[in-house]
Amino acid sequence: MLVTEQERLKSDIGTWLERYGRDRSALIPVLQEIQKKYTRISEYGMQVLADQLGIHPVEVYSVVSFYAFLDHKPKGKFVIRLCRTVSCDMQGKARVAQQLESDLGITFGETTSDGKFSLEWANCLGMCDQGPALLVNDIVYTRVTPAMVNDILETCRKTFGVYALESTHEEGHA
Amino acid sequence: MITPNHKAPLTFATIEPDAGLKAALAKPRVDLIAEITASQLKGRGGAGFPTGVKWNLAAAAQADTKYVICNADEGEPGTFKDRVLLSDHADLVFEGMTIGGYAIGSKIGILYLRGEYTYLRAHLDAVLAARRAKGLLGKNVAGKQGFEFDIQIRMGSGAYVCGEETALIESLEGHRGEPRNRPPFPVDTGLNKLPSVVNNVETFAWVTSILVKGSAWFKAIGTQRSTGLKIFSVSGDCKQPGIYEFPMGITVAKMLEAVGGSDAKAVQIGGASGHCVPASEFGRVIAFEDVSTGGSVIVFGAHRDMLHVAKNFLEFFVEESCGQCTPCRDGNPKLLGGVELLEQGRCSMRYLNELSSLGETMQIASKCGLGQSAPNAFLSIVKHFKDELMGRTQGEAH
Numbered sequence: 001m002l003v004t005e006q007e008r009l010k011s012d013i014g015t016w017l018e019r020y021g022r023d024r025s026a027l028i029p030v031l032q033e034i035q036k037k038y039t040r041i042s043e044y045g046m047q048v049l050a051d052q053l054g055i056h057p058v059e060v061y062s063v064v065s066f067y068a069f070l071d072h073k074p075k076g077k078f079v080i081r082l083c084r085t086v087s088c089d090m091q092g093k094a095r096v097a098q099q100l101e102s103d104l105g106i107t108f109g110e111t112t113s114d115g116k117f118s119l120e121w122a123n124c125l126g127m128c129d130q131g132p133a134l135l136v137n138d139i140v141y142t143r144v145t146p147a148m149v150n151d152i153l154e155t156c157r158k159t160f161g162v163y164a165l166e167s168t169h170e171e172g173h174a
Numbered sequence: 175m176i177t178p179n180h181k182a183p184l185t186f187a188t189i190e191p192d193a194g195l196k197a198a199l200a201k202p203r204v205d206l207i208a209e210i211t212a213s214q215l216k217g218r219g220g221a222g223f224p225t226g227v228k229w230n231l232a233a234a235a236q237a238d239t240k241y242v243i244c245n246a247d248e249g250e251p252g253t254f255k256d257r258v259l260l261s262d263h264a265d266l267v268f269e270g271m272t273i274g275g276y277a278i279g280s281k282i283g284i285l286y287l288r289g290e291y292t293y294l295r296a297h298l299d300a301v302l303a304a305r306r307a308k309g310l311l312g313k314n315v316a317g318k319q320g321f322e323f324d325i326q327i328r329m330g331s332g333a334y335v336c337g338e339e340t341a342l343i344e345s346l347e348g349h350r351g352e353p354r355n356r357p358p359f360p361v362d363t364g365l366n367k368l369p370s371v372v373n374n375v376e377t378f379a380w381v382t383s384i385l386v387k388g389s390a391w392f393k394a395i396g397t398q399r400s401t402g403l404k405i406f407s408v409s410g411d412c413k414q415p416g417i418y419e420f421p422m423g424i425t426v427a428k429m430l431e432a433v434g435g436s437d438a439k440a441v442q443i444g445g446a447s448g449h450c451v452p453a454s455e456f457g458r459v460i461a462f463e464d465v466s467t468g469g470s471v472i473v474f475g476a477h478r479d480m481l482h483v484a485k486n487f488l489e490f491f492v493e494e495s496c497g498q499c500t501p502c503r504d505g506n507p508k509l510l511g512g513v514e515l516l517e518q519g520r521c522s523m524r525y526l527n528e529l530s531s532l533g534e535t536m537q538i539a540s541k542c543g544l545g546q547s548a549p550n551a552f553l554s555i556v557k558h559f560k561d562e563l564m565g566r567t568q569g570e571a572h
Contacts, residue, residue, distance in 0.1 A: 025366075027348035032289075032329060066350040066496075068332030069289045085251040086442070086486045087409040087472055123334060123490055124445075125290050126254040128409035128472070129179050129416045138292040142176055 009038065010048050017052055024053060027063060031070050039075045046072070068122075076111045078156045080104075081122035081135040088124075088131035092145075096132045099146035103153055116160060117153070179258075179416030185403060186263045186379055192310065194266075194385035198273040199318045206277050207233060210381060213389035214401040219245060219337070219374030220444060220468025221543060222400075225381065228371055231361040232278040235369035240280035242271050242323075243365065243372045245342060247288045249334040250445035251490060252470035255405040256375040258417050260287075260294055263379055264301045268325055270378025272315060273385060274371055275323035283325035284365075286342050289332045298327055334494035338542050339372040341496065352498045353542035376405055376469070396422035400461035404469060408433045410442075411475030426465070427456040435473040440480065440558070445470035446487045447547035450480070450554040480559040481566075485513045487551040495545065502545030505536040509552050519566035526564070530556055 016033045020026035030049060034041050041064050043057075050057040064070045082088075082097055101107055104117050111118040127133035130142040134152075141152055198206050211226025232240060244267065248256040259267060271283040287295065302325055305311045311324045333351045335341045340354035343365050364370025373381075380402065384392050392402045400422035406429070409415045413434025420429060426443070430436050440452045443460060444467040451458060451465060458465050474483065488510040497503045512529040515521035533549030540546045556563065 024348040025346060028331060028345065029328070032331060063348070063350055066333065070331050084486075085490060086446070086483060087252055089486055090410055090474075090478070122290070122332070123494060124249060124251040124253070126248055126257045126288075127176065128252050128254055128407065130177060131409070135290065140176055140293055 006044055009034070009042070009045050012037065013045065013048050013052060022052065024055065027053060027055075027060065028067075031060075031064060035070055039077065039079075041070060041072050043072065074111065074115070076116050076118035077160060078116060078136050079118045079120060080152075081120045081125075082108075083123070083125040083127065083131060083133045084121045085124040085128075087128035088133055091131040093132040095146050096134070096144050096149065099149040103149050117156070180262075182419060184263075184405065184417070184419050185383060186259070186266055189266060189383050189386050191265055192269065192316065194382035195269045195272055195310065195316055197385045198276055199316055199321065203233060203277055203279070206273070206385075209389050210277070210384065213384045213392040215377065215380055215384060215392065216400065216462060217374055218376035218380065218404065218468065220250070220447075220466065222462040222466060225373065225377055228361055228373070229274065229277050231359075232280075232369045232371045235278075235362045237369050239282070239366075239368050240278055241365045241368060241370040242274040242278065242280045242283045243339075243342070243346075243360075243370055244271050244283070244285045244375055244378055245337060245339065245372055246291070246375050247286055247330050247337040247342060248291070248375070249288060249337050249494075250447060250468055250470050251487070252407060252409055252442065252445045252472040253468060254407045254409075255417055255469045257291060257294070259375050259379055259405070260291070260298060264298055265305070266379040266382045267375055268301065268305060268311075268378075270373075270381040271325055272311065272323050273381055274373070274378065276315075276318070276321055278369070278371055280371075281322045281324070283323060284346065285325060285327045286330060286336070286346065287327055288330040288336075290330075292329065295327065295329070302327070333496075334490075335496045335542070335544055338544050341542070342372065343370065350496070352496045353544070355541070374468070397459070397461050397463070399463045404460075404467075406467075406469050406471050408435075408471045408473070410471075410473035411435060411438060411478065412473040420460075423459050423461045425457055425459050426451055429460065429471065430456065430473065433471075433473070435475075437476060438473045439476050439478065440474045442472040442474070442483070442551065443467045443470070444547075444550075445472070446490050446551055447544060449550055450483075450558065452558040454558075479562075480555050481513060481516055481563050484552050484555045484563075485510065485517070488513055491548040495548070499539075499541040499545060501536040501539040502541070502548055505532055505540075506548055508532060509549060513552075516563050517566065519564075519568065521564070523564070526556065526560075 016030045020029045046060040047057045050060045125133045127142050132144045133142045215225045216222040313322045315321045336345045336351040338353045341351040345351040360370045396402050406418045443465050491506040495502045533553045536549045
């Protein structure tokens with residue numbers, strides 16, 4: 001990560017701690033903010049946050065590694081999470097999964113080489129009456145069919161330009 | 175696009191806004207809790223603890239700060255009622271939390287919303303802002319001098335186990351969502367070691383409804399030990415999946431008739447942590463004293479492979495076990511290994527019996543309610559579908 005990027009992250013963490021309070025209960029809300037803006041929680045970010053909260057960085061790592069929506073590895077701009085739980089399974093999740101892999105050229109757990117898409121499994125998304133369901137970041141898609149997969153990806157690609165402008169400065173190398 | 179999928183109007187749609195809160199604030203705290211206790215309302219998240227008793231304990235606890243926490247970490251497979259309630263009846267839920275704040279003497283309400291429902295956040299923030307503007311949150315709530323209460327929203331981050339109340343509290347405190355030993359219970363040692371009431375989304379909405387319509391109305395519905403109405407999330411092989419409201423004590427058969435799933439071979443009631451009821455037992459009733467549920471109903475048609483279902487549930491628990499205690503952390507992968515042997519037709523009856531015995535150990539020895547109920551689906555499927563599970567030949571299509 002470039003020095004300027006480290007400074008930006010550090011200053012963001014300071015802002016978020018002001019908002020959520022400087023105690024342990026602010027840890028997860030701040031981690032969620034970092035994850036959202038930087039698509040990952042870097043080791044540097046964990047160290048800064050630990051320092052500010054007066055706890056050991058390992059404590060922060062243990063929290064990051066526990067929650068499915070927090071990750072220290074870089075994620076794509078669009079994280080696609082397909083529900084694999086029983087109701088979506090019965091409604092044809094396997095074929096949607098197959099099509100996602102084919103259209104993205106990656107398997108579950110991977111990120112495309114251009115850094116746009118990550119593909120993951122999710123447990124029950126609470127859309128059981130209208131599955132198969134998937135999340136693209138915070139947006140829910142229901143009754144997804146294999147043929148719809150390409151439309152969903154295209155929608156992401158079209159909105160990517162806006163995010164790309166905002167985010168080129170945030171991307172760095174760990 | 176998310177559709178509401180109401181299959182019948184809910185009672186919640188008929189409740190006059192703010193009437194419950196006004197009725198509550200007109201009563202002394204003791205009488206308010208007595209009204210809830212008289213309704214015999216039990217927790218709608220699935221555990222079924224009497225709400226009045228819980229509130230009474232929290233009210234009796236001595237502390238300057240107490241918390242009212244709404245558990246909206248709806249992660250049980252097949253459950254989506256809280257999503258619908260928060261979309262369509264958020265005011266009733268927040269009203270119920272405010273009533274809870276008045277009842278136990280708390281100023282702080284927290285809605286713990288699962289990360290998967292982040293899309294609801296903007297709507298819920300807007301509802302809260304409108305309530306503040308109307309004086310229904312903040313200082314002197316609804317004109318009641320000296321009663322201050324406000325609600326904040328905290329987001330989950332994708333952990334099923336945080337639906338367990340002590341894991342939820344751990345998460346709010348900034349820790350891994352690992353359940354605590356109980357006792358002490360949250361009513362005296364909850365968030366930040368202070369008295370806390372944790373109730374399900376639906377429970378709060380029923381509290382508001384009971385204050386409007388009276389405890390006698392609620393108690394008159396349902397069975398003697400399971401009073402009132404319940405919201406069900408129905409999915410799977412039926413003609414009309416969606417949200418339903420039924421009285422407690424309805425038989426499985428009657429429910430299946432209503433949802434268009436009468437030809438089912440089995441129904442999973444209570445989600446992954448619930449029980450699989452075969453067609454021969456469709457006469458059983460859905461109530462805390464018989465088949466208990468947080469509202470999840472998954473219908474399996476004649477063509478479903480029950481081994482595949484058991485495998486899906488076990489994969490879920492292997493993934494979602496918090497890993498803290500051995501029976502749940504190591505037991506679930508063992509059971510999953512057994513399912514894989516069954517798939518290959520290589521599981522002896524003797525080994526299957528050992529796995530069932532392991533499941534029973536997990537029910538007793540796991541630390542939290544989730545670990546204790548993790549083997550339920552496997553055990554009930556093994557119990558009822560042995561002939562379907564055993565003696566498979568390689569490549570056999572099910």
